[in-house]
């Protein structure tokens with residue numbers, strides 16, 4: 001069977017859920033070979049084995065972490081030359097897409113980004129034009145390079161005990177010309193990661209700047225908090241939580257939009273959510289065209305009452 | 316300093332965007348289009364650099380006849396010159412081929428600083444800047460939410476999921492800016508009048524020493540096999556909260572659907 005490279009997404013050895021999803025997808029296409037960049041591969045090993053990695057290629061050159069994406073693309077090119085994979089899967093983060101972009105040029109290969117499903121072929125499914133169309137595509141030249149969105153597969157365990165192979169890469173000076181000179185970690189909120197959450201409660205301009213009711217309702221449901229661009233631009237909530245075309249694309253089981261009108265650019269980031277709920281005081285708001293359940297009312301009244309009711313039912 | 320802004324002409328997001336049934340490519344001719352809003356941030360970033368130093372700003376676009384509007388908008392905002400690469404063979408190019416055309420044009424323009432938007436509002440892959448940087452062998456600092464250019468040093472703030480990083484590089488360099496980077500200016504009346512006299516060059520593939528078989532649909536390394544319009548969502552239940560029962564009904568809905 002052919003090898004399928006999966007670039008592992010991790011923070012210091014803790015493997016992110018997207019990697020389990022990629023490994024699950026890779027098994028449909030061939031034998032998953034995980035490429036691990038950075039320290040901590042031993043910590044990551046159990047998780048990689050659990051989802052079926054047959055081998056783990058570990059790259060520990062320090063340059064790979066100090067600089068931006070260019071060295072990682074060079075490293076993957078060298079790994080690909082050795083492994084000769086039939087496809088390369090990378091998560092669709094900003095960094096993942098740039099690595100994929102550079103790799104596509106290096107390997108003279110077709111690139112598909114933001115796949116929401118990948119099946120044998122590989123044939124990919126993407127959601128385009130604000131989720132109004134579904135497109136199926138394939139790569140016709142070179143090694144298919146596919147970036148895959150979070151939540152595109154349900155991770156399925158397939159226990160293996162992969163060997164770790166240390167692989168030494170050579171990084172050119174040219175790849176080291178853009179460097180990270182400072183890094184301020186984002187504060188943890190204790191809430192689920194936006195792109196991975198099963199439930200998201202988002203607030204918009206209708207919050208009037210008070211995200212308290214949105215956060216409280218989210219916490220009662222164990223949800224992540226999102227925001228519209230209007231709320232972000234007003235400085236009410238950090239940009240990292242923006243949902244939409246220029247924010248995150250999310251596809252949770254449940255999306256609750258509170259005080260959000262439902263502009264096309266916001267829809268672009270949430271339209272594929274399984275169930276959509278809105279609270280908006282304007283019954284004409286376009287968001288109501290999308291909903292499974294909508295409440296026409298003031299979010300400052302509806303959300304706190306709903307929070308109380310949820311808390312009561314759960315206890 | 317020579318600054319080139321890569322700006323794309325895209326179908327209007329608020330209009331009815333669609334695919335051409337004959338070849339599954341984005342219909343760019345049959346719908347209204349405009350300069351991608353996200354590339355306005357790139358134009359603005361370039362103009363700001365120019366205001367703080369000595370620079371010439373050129374707007375570069377690759378696209379069909381109507382794409383001249385994207386160049387025009389850039390000139391109206393304050394760019395000095397425009398280049399429009401247009402050739403029948405370009406239709407159907409994917410990101411890899413588009414990056415080849417842009418890279419050739421940028422070499423010809425001898426750009427010191429190349430500014431991109433964070434992604435086009437139609438394709439939205441956000442990969443062209445990295446591809447162009449790769450082809451030109453230039454450093455890339457991408458998705459800047461704050462940009463400072465000091466001499467030959469370009470510094471950006473880049474807000475990631477886990478951290479907010481400061482990233483630095485030296486000219487010549489590829490930069491892309493997010494929609495957090497600035498507030499794009501509106502063309503003034505004076506700007507609109509002045510734009511009419513600014514030079515715009517039109518280049519064909521031959522001008523870039525490229526041949527038709529290197530780009531376009533034949534050289535696209537991805538193929539769309541099927542396009543399906545998303546079925547409209549079935550109308551949901553909408554309740555009014557006038558009597559204060561909205562929250563209870565909402566929670567009942569969540570409970571029935573097993574979200575609690």
Ligand SMILES: Cc1cc2nc3c(=O)[nH]c(=O)nc-3n(C[C@H](O)[C@H](O)[C@H](O)COP(=O)(O)OP(=O)(O)OC[C@H]3O[C@@H](n4cnc5c(N)ncnc54)[C@H](O)[C@@H]3O)c2cc1C
Nearest residue numbers: 204205206228229230244245246247259261265281282299
């Ligand atoms: C290139 C581009 C990219 C963009 N990217 C994004 C993006 O990524 N994400 C995004 O969200 N937007 C994006 N936008 C902006 C988008 O077009 C809208 O402007 C934005 O989504 C509006 O946010 P909103 O719904 O919160 O505000 P509004 O449209 O002002 O809507 C506020 C809503 O709140 C309701 N409301 C007010 N008070 C209350 C109350 N007390 N209780 C209940 N409801 C109340 C109102 O009835 C209204 O429907 C983008 C725009 C462009 C041009």
Ligand SMILES: Nc1ncnc2c1ncn2[C@@H]1O[C@H](COP(=O)(O)O)[C@@H](O)[C@H]1O
Nearest residue numbers: 321322377431432434435440441442443
């Ligand atoms: N046809 C084009 N002409 C000029 N610039 C382009 C073109 N396509 C993409 N770009 C630039 O590349 C950026 C990213 O595009 P994309 O990778 O398509 O999302 C855009 O914001 C533009 O700055």
